[in-house]
Structures are given as C-alpha cells and as structure tokens.
Amino acid sequence: MDLQLKDKLIIVTGGAKGIGEGIVQVLAKEGAIPVIFGRNEQDNLKVVSAIEAAGGTAHHVVAELTDPASCANAVKAIVDKFGKIDGLVNNAGVNDGVGLENGDYEKFMASLHKNLVHYYLIAHHALPWLKKSKGSIVNISSKTAETGQGGTSAYAASNGGRNALTREWAVELLPYGIRVNAIIVAECWTPLYERWIETLPNPEEKLQSIVSKIPLEQRMTTSEEIANMAAFLLSPVSSHTTGQLVYVDGGYVHLDRAIS
Known part of the structure; x- marks a missing residue:
C-alpha cells in the first residue's frame, strides 16, 4: 500500500x-x-x-x-528552510517518576514541561503551515493516563493531557481538514525502558513478569510497530x-489478564 507520504515534511519531536x-x-x-527536533545534536545527526x-x-x-522560545525557533527554522510542514508527531518525553508523595511543585511543573507543554507549543507554532497543507498530527x-502506575503523577497527568488535547484539537481543527x-x-522496548528495568532489584524477573501479561504473543511492542501506526x-x-486514541499494545490495556 502506498501511504502517499513521499516528500511530505514531518516534524518528529x-x-x-x-x-x-x-x-x-x-x-x-x-x-x-522527517525532521528531528531534539536537544542532542550528536544523537540527531547519527x-x-x-x-x-x-x-x-x-x-x-x-x-x-522545555524552553518555549526554543520550540518557536525550531519551527521557524524549518519553515525558513522548507516553506512547509505536512505533519507533526509529538513524541518527546520521559517517565520521570515525579509522584505525589516524593514530588513537589517545582518537579511537577518541570515534568509537565518535559512531557506536555511542548506538545501544545510545537502544534501551536506549526498550525499555520499545517492549515496550508491540511496536514495531520x-x-x-x-x-499511564488510564491505568495509573504509581509514583509518577506528573507523567500520568501529562498523558491525560495529551489524550485530552488530541480530542480537543480534532474538534477545533475540523474546519481546516487537519486530523x-x-x-x-503500553509496554514498548526502547533504550529508555531498558534503563528503567535495570534500576529494579531483579530486572530480568520483572521483565518476564511484565511480558507474561501482554496478551498477544507475550512480547513487548516494538518501536517499529508504533512507527507503522504513526505513518498510517x-x-x-x-x-x-x-480524534482517536489508538492502542498499539498487544491488548495489554483492555484485554482480560486471565487469558494470558
């Protein structure tokens, strides 16, 4: 199937x-x-x-x-260079463990900036160009927004915000044909996930416990599987x-745990 994405300029934070x-x-x-927005030039260039x-x-x-001015400047740099934006993937963030008991105002607000605020800012600055292209976000x-995890209030709140903004923007942008x-x-194997597992007392045992609860094939989701859905x-x-929340999770969130 031709996804008709040839030469489409798409920001990926x-x-x-x-x-x-x-x-x-x-x-x-x-x-x-694809245009990478990221803080580490060496990682980007690789x-x-x-x-x-x-x-x-x-x-x-x-x-x-996390810097509002940097968000604005990044979008401007792309528009100045290419004169268009055809799509946006808001992705950057980290489960940083800012909980209710172990957090505070400063950490909570910093986490929102890491995980939610830039979703709004990049979309806001890209919007005039997405309107021209009838692009997609x-x-x-x-x-975590639905299931909770424990000890990660700020990240859970950020994801609740991401989901709400998805529906809100879908409504607001209907007149422009922007989807x-x-x-x-849920459980996707990434370097960040691997580092988190390694911080636990029995990482291999914990990983097997998680994998055993993933209904489809008892395995982690891959980054490529998430990516294929994003491209679609x-x-x-x-x-x-x-306005859809699409679960690429092997049935982890919604299927009965008794089946696995």
Missing part, C-alpha cells in the same frame, strides 16, 4: 531515540522527509546520517523543548480517522 527514532526511520522508508546512508532524506533541528501517549490522533503505548495515521490513507 524526540526523533533521535526509541519510539521517535523508529517513527523517523519508517517515515524515511516511505519517502517522507539518525540523519543513517537514513542518508540508506538512501533516504532527513533533517534535524537542535531544540530544548499524531500525539504519542501512554497507558489529530494519538497512539497509546499521518497518511492520507487514513483520511477519515480523527
């Missing part, structure tokens, strides 16, 4: 690692031009170089997404899909 990198790689294979070596095209902008979100959807991630939702092929 946090596109240098994990799920974001997976999305960038799939978009490049589809002939799109992904761009790999895509170019494989015959694709990608670009990057060094951006500290995909927000990457997490199961907005979210992908809800960005594509004109999904032309009548908007």
Whole structure:
C-alpha cells in the first residue's frame, strides 16, 4: 500500500531515540522527509546520517523543548528552510517518576514541561503551515493516563493531557481538514525502558513478569510497530480517522489478564 507520504515534511519531536527514532526511520522508508527536533545534536545527526546512508532524506533541528522560545525557533527554522510542514508527531518525553508523595511543585511543573507543554507549543507554532497543507498530527501517549502506575503523577497527568488535547484539537481543527490522533503505548522496548528495568532489584524477573501479561504473543511492542501506526495515521490513507486514541499494545490495556 502506498501511504502517499513521499516528500511530505514531518516534524518528529524526540526523533533521535526509541519510539521517535523508529517513527523517523519508517517515515524515511516511505519517502517522507522527517525532521528531528531534539536537544542532542550528536544523537540527531547519527539518525540523519543513517537514513542518508540508506538512501533516504532527513533533517534535524537542535531544540530544548522545555524552553518555549526554543520550540518557536525550531519551527521557524524549518519553515525558513522548507516553506512547509505536512505533519507533526509529538513524541518527546520521559517517565520521570515525579509522584505525589516524593514530588513537589517545582518537579511537577518541570515534568509537565518535559512531557506536555511542548506538545501544545510545537502544534501551536506549526498550525499555520499545517492549515496550508491540511496536514495531520499524531500525539504519542501512554497507558499511564488510564491505568495509573504509581509514583509518577506528573507523567500520568501529562498523558491525560495529551489524550485530552488530541480530542480537543480534532474538534477545533475540523474546519481546516487537519486530523489529530494519538497512539497509546503500553509496554514498548526502547533504550529508555531498558534503563528503567535495570534500576529494579531483579530486572530480568520483572521483565518476564511484565511480558507474561501482554496478551498477544507475550512480547513487548516494538518501536517499529508504533512507527507503522504513526505513518498510517499521518497518511492520507487514513483520511477519515480523527480524534482517536489508538492502542498499539498487544491488548495489554483492555484485554482480560486471565487469558494470558
């Protein structure tokens, strides 16, 4: 199936690692031009170089997404260079463990900036160009907004906000033909997830416990599986899909645990 993404310019925040990198790689294979927004130039360039070596095209902008001015400048840099934006994937963030008991105002607000505020800011600054292209927005979100996790109030609140913004923007942007959807991630194997597992007392035992509860094939979701859904939702092929929270999780959130 041709996803009709050739030469489409698509911003991917946090596109240098994990799920974001997976999305960038799939978009490049589809002939799109992914643009990584990320704070670490070396990480950004590593992904761009790999895509170019494989015959694709990608670009990057060094951006500290917790800084509102940096968000605005990153979008401006892309518009100045290319004169268009065809899609946006809001992805950057981290489950930083700012809980109710162990957190405070400063940590909570800092986490919201890491995980939620830049979703709004990048979309806000990209909107004039997305209106011109009738582009699409995909927000990457997490199961924590629905299931809770414990000890991560700020991240859970951020994901609740991501889900709410997805529905809100889908309504607000109807007049412009801009579609907005979210992908809800549960247990996806990334370098960040691996580092988290390694902090636990018995990492291998804990990992097997988690995997055993994933109904479909008792395995972790891959970044590529998230990326494939993101490419579809960005594509004109999904032309009548908007305001949806799409769970790419092997049935983890909604299927009965008794079956696994």
